[in-house]
Amino acid sequence: MAKVTYVENDGTEHTIEVQNGMSLMEAAVKQGIPGIDGDCGGACACATCMVYVPDEWQGKLAGIETMEESMLDFCERREDNSRLSCQIVASDAIDGIRVQMPESQH
Amino acid sequence: MADDILIIGAGQAAAQAVQSLRAEGFEGPIKLFGDEPYAPYQRPPLSKKFLAGEIGYDRVELKGADFYTQSNVETHWGTRVTEIDRRQKRILTGDGRGFDYGKLLIATGSRVREINVPGFELDGVHYLRNIEDVKSIQAHFREGARMVVVGGGYIGLEVAAVAAKRGLSVTVLETADRVMARVVDPIVSHFYERVHREEGVTIETGVTVAGFEGTDKVEAVVSGEGKRFPCDFVVVGIGIIPNTELASEAGLEVSNGIVVDEQCRTSDPDICAAGDCTSHPSAVYGHRLRLESVHNAIEQGKTAAATLAGKEKPYNQVPWFWSDQYDLKLQIVGLSAGYTQAVVRGDPESGRSFAVFYLKDGVLVAVDAVNRAPEFMMAKMLTQKKAVLDPARIRDEAIPVKEIAG
Structure with missing residues (x-):
């Protein structure tokens, strides 16, 4: 179980518990947290679930695979610390993580 | 007078509309009616990871159990709506109840097209549209079991891929001379036929199904050409039909889908419609479209919610689809x-990665990208812009995708 805080672009915070094995995108969509669309349901096919991950958490995540990198590369609001939240899987190691959402996913 | 917003149908568009209605600030009562016993769930995984058993119900369910209570939505699962009475602004349900509405959203989706040939009612002839269908198909999943798929479209081919990986003996029958003929160029069809054959699936094109044979259960599929395909079970995937009957019986305009405008309004200003069941004007293509996709359901769900909440969020996006x-x-x-x-761009004859760019008089109208995320992402931008592309630059892989438009 990981406690995850999602920070909307306007600063609104949503903290939820995410069960291990579930992606941060799925958990956000299930709870109706605004700012993460996840149109494709986690197939890494749409890049509508981008989040910014603070540096201190980057090292605790699995590396970026080619598919994710390709998708991120074309996201309008990509920054160095961007990830697709469908590819971030909850585990005890990321308990307490904070992620920020861009202004828009389109 | 009731200011309730009622939503008929509990799929992807409905779930999105609930979330967006609250996000748009609508605070009145929302009531959601679905004829399945489940809360809204994702259908795309049903023919992919869910069928393969890689993920369970908790992962296809769209929203968490407490989402609807937290959003203050009254849910009616397992409840079929049988009539829309526009004069009284009320809907009737199969169990004889009536619910008044201020505004209404029709998100009834679509259903499978059924095959009407002798033997269609035999046990072992399945369709794939909902969770119960998947359970019935999975019950046949044993190594070596013989499955015949009728229809070489997305659903049929996805089911074939999952079953082949599970060690079943799989034959796909397609009426056209190639698979996915309705949606892709022959280049892409032939690529998929090659890969399926490499994975051990038999693909037979130009085959019409004349009937199913069997005593207690299906034992063979018989073609119009007189060929017999012995099997243990059949999955039919020959398309879907929009659920428009409620709308047409209520006198709403229906023409290949419930007719809506770019705000998802039907011919009745108090009624919106969203998702598979609609026909909407596309500024991108200059004519009406009826789309069968998650993206369309989500975006129309957002647009309809905005309209119902008294705002404007016109729907005008290039559609996109995916298949695993x-x-x-x-x-x-x-x-x-x-x-x-x-x-x-790339080589579809060998390997498993390439993209096809479709130009209409030089303007990019569509792209099929197989294991080519960069081309896909670039195409999303270029199609929306109606970019004119030079075929030579598309073909030249020395030119990075980002510079393809010059």
Whole structure:
């Protein structure tokens, strides 16, 4: 179980518990947290679930695979610390993580 | 007078509309009616990871159990709506109850097209549309079991891929001379036929199904050409039909889908419709579209919610679709219908990664990308812009995708 805080672009915070094995995108969509669309349901096919991950958490995540990198590369609001939240899987190691959402996913 | 917003149908568009109605600030009562016993769930995984048993119900369910209570939505699962009475502004349900509405959203989706040939009612002849269908199909999943798939479209081919990986003996029968003929160029069809054959699936094109044979259960599929395909079970995937009957019986305009405008309004200003069941005007393509996709359901769900909440959020996006088969991720942007030139980037003859760019008089209208995320993402932008592309630059892989438009 990981406690995850999602920070909307306007600063609104949503903290939820995410069960291990579930992606941060799925958990956000299930709870109706605004700012993460996840149109494709986690197939890494749409890049509508981008989040910014603070540096201190980057090292605790699995590396970026080619598919994710390709998708991120074309996201309008990509920054160095961007990830697709469908590819971030909850585990005890990321308990307490904070992620920020861009202004828009389109 | 009731200011309740009622939503008929509990799929992807409905779930999105609930979330967006609250996000748009609508605070009145929302009531959601679905004829399945489940809360809204994702259908795309049903023919992919869910069928393969890689993920369970908790992962296809769209929203968490407490989402609807937290959103203050009254849910009526397992409840079929039988009539919309526009004069009284009320809907009737199969169990004889009536619910008044201020505004109404029709998100009734679509249902499978059924095959009407002798033997269609035999046990072992399945369709794939909902969770119960998947359970019935999975019950046949044993190594060596013989499955015949009727229809070489997305659903049929995805089911074939999952079953082949599970060690079943799989035959796909397609009426047209190639698979996925309705949506892609022959280049892409032939690529998929090759990969399926490499994975051990038998693909038979130009085959019409004349009937199913069997005593207690289906034992063979018989073709119009007189061929017999012995099997243990059948999965039929020959398309879907929009659920428009409620709307047409209520006197709403229906023409290949419930007719809506770019704000998802039907011919009755108090009634919106969203998702598979609608026909909407597309400024991108200049004519009406009826789309069968998650993206369309989500975006129309957002638009309809905005309209119902008294705001404006016109729907005008290039559609996109995806299909997972084996290690292939097919991502499609746009609609290729009417294209004048198909330009290939990469090599579809060998390997498993390439993209086809569809040009209509030089303008990019669609792209099929197989394991080519960069081309897909670039195409999303270029199709929306109606970019004019030079075929030579598309073909030249020395030119990075980002610079393809010059």
